[in-house]
Amino acid sequence: MKPKAGNSEYDAVIVGARCAGAATGMLLASAGLRVLVFDKAAYGTDTLSTHALMRPAVLLLQRWGLVDKLEHAGTPRIEKTTFRYAEDRGAEEVSVDIKPRHGVDALYAPRRTALDRILVNAARGAGAEVRHGMQMMDLLRSADGTVSGVRVRDQGGEIRDIRARIVIGADGRRSGVARLAGSTPYVVGQHMTTCAYGYFRDLPIDGNRWYYRPGMGAGVIPTNDRQTLLFASVSHDFARGSAAERASAFHRVIREAAPDIADRAANERLVGKLYFFAGMRAFIRQPWGDGWALVGDAGYMTDPITAHGITNALRDAELLSRAIIDGTGLAEYQTARDDLSLAFFEVSDRVASLDWDIPTVQQYHRMMSHEMGREEEALVATGNASATAA
């Protein structure tokens, strides 16, 4: 796409200014496109997340010069990942050190108040216009049905139309852009987990710890402000019952799946409250049509149990931006996205069933690791291609 917008006010308007939208805005604006990114939420607000970034996400943040900013925001380096697999007969622990590769020598699990802010600042720094408190109400279409812009309600309550050559929905798993554009999922998960998590203080932990026990999962993830996030996943318990019942289910899962930290996950160490996610079936949606595209959860959502959504969002921001900037087209974006997503999606869905024995979930983890390796190599290749083009 050429930087000039003809009759449009913008080359690209992006609905949603978190990891997918802000990253896409930054990349398109860096290439000289006129970009508006907006969000109905306020700048720097929190959102549901257990924060863990996988290696491909850190690779991109490193390329974009943002890892230092994450560290300056107090995000701890994570240099080791431990998997604890337990069943009635006993437990097994497998620890993996994060090996330096492609400029990545640590993982991170930033609070979204830090990560999303850093990405928004980077989008602004690259020349994108970013607005908060602005809500998309509808899509605009030209006479032939092509999406040509958005109708918005701005912070002052005024309704107005904004024209753009492409409207990008980065508006999350319940995407209004997807619904209005008529995008439907063509792959849907069979399973889903419900999840509870909270932030705990004084829980010194050496790296990420992931816990798997038939019927449940849990995780311990060091994040900003010297706090550690604990999450528990099961099929139903966090989707029903009173808050007290769900809190008690959280502690039961932590005791059963993660007994080594259960005594330190006492209520007096909890900062704030527990958060609950009632679950949603994962999906892969048609990510583009005439005048529109989807990025991040709007187009592709995986179950939180495999902690890959932010990594997907940053990856797809890179793939979509490259397709727009290089002019390879949105079908190419879809092909690249699906090539890196379909196998991972399938395994993630099987993990989300929580219906496995330990050897089986270990095999799922090997398969996911293989897919993440492919993802990393594909992103290294996009970096090499941009460097050659420059």
Ligand SMILES: Cc1cc2nc3c(=O)[nH]c(=O)nc-3n(C[C@H](O)[C@H](O)[C@H](O)COP(=O)(O)OP(=O)(O)OC[C@H]3O[C@@H](n4cnc5c(N)ncnc54)[C@H](O)[C@@H]3O)c2cc1C
């Ligand atoms: C409980 C839970 C735990 C998770 N844990 C992890 C994890 O450990 N690691 C990981 O990688 N991923 C995790 N995820 C997934 C991750 O949070 C998502 O994949 C990620 O947030 C997707 O980013 P996004 O930018 O696509 O969408 P979102 O973060 O959902 O942002 C969408 C934005 O669009 C805005 N918006 C929506 N509609 C409109 C509108 N009409 N007008 C204007 N703005 C609009 C919203 O206000 C929102 O700010 C988890 C998810 C959940 C629910």
